[in-house]
């Protein structure tokens with residue numbers, strides 16, 4: 001089994017390394033990033049997406065957003081020009097579900113299977129091979145590549161048909177952004193009321209308000225540590241995909257739209273490359289107070 005891997009950035013590089021460690025033969029391609037370290041570990045270099053696809057049985061893509069996926073899979077010199085009928089493309093990027101469906105339809109015409117399989121967990125879990133992977137596509141294709149996905153993730157769930165993986169990822173990103181905003185709003189209120197935010201966190205985290213997001217982000221927020229993590233500009237990209245998808249479906253997302261404006265304001269303030277925990281900075285500015293040590 002030969003795997004083509006396209007997009008060796010923050011996430012793709014450690015994911016590809018885990019596949020090499022698991023014994024898979026890889027053919028790797030990135031339009032911009034150097035890939036010498038992967039070649040040194042035994043991966044073969046490809047000169048284009050077409051070249052990588054022509055030399056593989058399964059092609060995995062891990063790219064920034066919808067336009068990059070369209071270019072790499074459907075564009076000139078892309079995967080679709082090299083891939084053999086009966087092969088499978090697994091796009092693990094977080095993109096608009098409609099673009100997953102567009103890629104799947106174009107590949108189906110060539111007899112090629114497609115899954116969308118975005119991930120949650122960030123770089124540390126990509127390195128550990130413990131990502132949560134949410135998959136859209138048909139069950140037979142899913143079962144055929146599940147052993148590969150299990151080398152990169154500890155949770156691999158088939159959510160529904162093509163596009164359903166990215167719908168789950170959009171839901172994930174809405175829940176995470178709103179949760180961080182709610183926690184920030186509440187802790188600034190506590191601090192303004194003269195109550196120690198850390199004590200409030202300790203008091204509420206075991207109750208109904210507690211969450212994985214709260215446990216992960218509040219210690220960093222109270223430390224003033226906004227090193228990413230997950231960058232604000234990536235979260236803007238995901239919420240934009242959520243808002244576009246919702247608009248297409250005629251679904252109002254009032255809270256997502258509000259948090260999107262908060263993220264945009266933080267980007268204008270120069271915090272686009274900060275961790276999304278920096279949402280608290282917006283609330284701090286409104287109330288002229290700082291939580292924790294800066």
Ligand code: NAD
Nearest residue numbers: 007008009010011030031032033064068072093094122123
């Ligand atoms: P990244 O920008 O670090 O890596 C993307 C790579 O794709 C880069 O190396 C770039 O050179 C390459 N690339 C871009 N266009 C290309 C093309 N047309 N052909 C070939 N290569 C191309 O991004 P990342 O942080 O690895 O994120 C990848 C995806 O995973 C994104 O959709 C992101 O939202 C998602 N994600 C990221 C995180 C995170 O914490 N970074 C967590 C979960 C999900």
